[in-house]
Amino acid sequence: MNSPASVSTALSLQDVEVRFETMTLAFDCAIPPGQIVAVVGASGSGKSTLFNVIAGFEEPEQGAVHILGKDMAGRLPAERPVSVIFQEHNLFAHLDAATNVGLGINPALHLSAVDRAKVADALKRVGLDGFGGRLPPTLSGGERQRVALARALVRHRPLLLLDEPFAALDPGMRAEMRELLRDLHDEEGNTILMITHHPDDVRLLADKVLFLDRGRIIAHDPVDRFVERRDITAINRFLGRE
Ligand SMILES: Nc1ncnc2c1ncn2[C@@H]1O[C@H](COP(=O)(O)OP(=O)(O)OP(=O)(O)O)[C@@H](O)[C@H]1O
Numbered sequence: 001m002n003s004p005a006s007v008s009t010a011l012s013l014q015d016v017e018v019r020f021e022t023m024t025l026a027f028d029c030a031i032p033p034g035q036i037v038a039v040v041g042a043s044g045s046g047k048s049t050l051f052n053v054i055a056g057f058e059e060p061e062q063g064a065v066h067i068l069g070k071d072m073a074g075r076l077p078a079e080r081p082v083s084v085i086f087q088e089h090n091l092f093a094h095l096d097a098a099t100n101v102g103l104g105i106n107p108a109l110h111l112s113a114v115d116r117a118k119v120a121d122a123l124k125r126v127g128l129d130g131f132g133g134r135l136p137p138t139l140s141g142g143e144r145q146r147v148a149l150a151r152a153l154v155r156h157r158p159l160l161l162l163d164e165p166f167a168a169l170d171p172g173m174r175a176e177m178r179e180l181l182r183d184l185h186d187e188e189g190n191t192i193l194m195i196t197h198h199p200d201d202v203r204l205l206a207d208k209v210l211f212l213d214r215g216r217i218i219a220h221d222p223v224d225r226f227v228e229r230r231d232i233t234a235i236n237r238f239l240g241r242e
Helices: 047-055 097-102 113-125 141-155 171-188 199-205 223-228 233-238
Strands: 011-019 024-031 036-041 062-067 082-085 159-163 191-195 208-213 216-222
Touching: 011 047, 024 047, 024 216, 036 047, 036 171, 036 199, 036 233, 047 062, 047 082, 047 159, 047 191, 047 208, 082 141, 097 113, 097 141, 113 141, 141 171, 171 199, 199 223, 208 223, 208 233, 216 223
Parallel strands: 036 191, 036 208, 082 159, 159 191
Antiparallel strands: 011 024, 011 062, 208 216
16 A cells, blocks of 8 residues: 555655666655656766666666655566657657557557547647648657657656657757647646756756756756756756856
């Protein structure tokens, strides 16, 4: 049974340790449900490793990962209540947009009429009404990321991990995607962790910030507090205040 403390936490990492030849990474944090959390830090600070541990692609040497109070030990990525969207290559290039979204409902693509209606609705919600028959190579970068978002939407997983999802997009499209993500988050009430290298994403989208440095979470702050900080050189550098 879940304790009251654990169910009020969307995600918790306790004494998690991942050891690579060149470095040991250690993560401790607890994130309440319904927040958008920006995950930031210099290249090599451990952001992707943190996501891999949460999503189950990397098994830590020690420590525990709980999602909505449930211990994830031994659970394969597909068995975790998590959706992940990467920078690129989220879609199967030979399958049209609707089929890519449909995979989120049923990986064997046995889709009922109701499922197909859900796919069409998800594409509409991300502004791609009528794009269902298009193959990914014929779509723009922003449109492809919208299809990936639509697939995450039909899965309704309570935790969404976004690994630099806007990296390949121009500034105008980044702003559009931020707005879309904010709207969808308001509707879904899910918990979102988003890796980004852009202070704008932090300021305009996130509620909280996890700042990583050399394999450790060295700050976990509300955004307003984070942007006011002057005490950590790596954060000043990230915010362009060297
Ligand atoms: N499979 C692995 N084997 C050995 N070392 C690894 C492995 N994966 C990551 N590392 C090392 O762990 C550290 C953290 O890497 P990670 O990819 O998590 O950083 P990051 O913050 O996501 O970086 P970037 O912003 O460049 O993507 C780096 O020093 C990296 O070289």
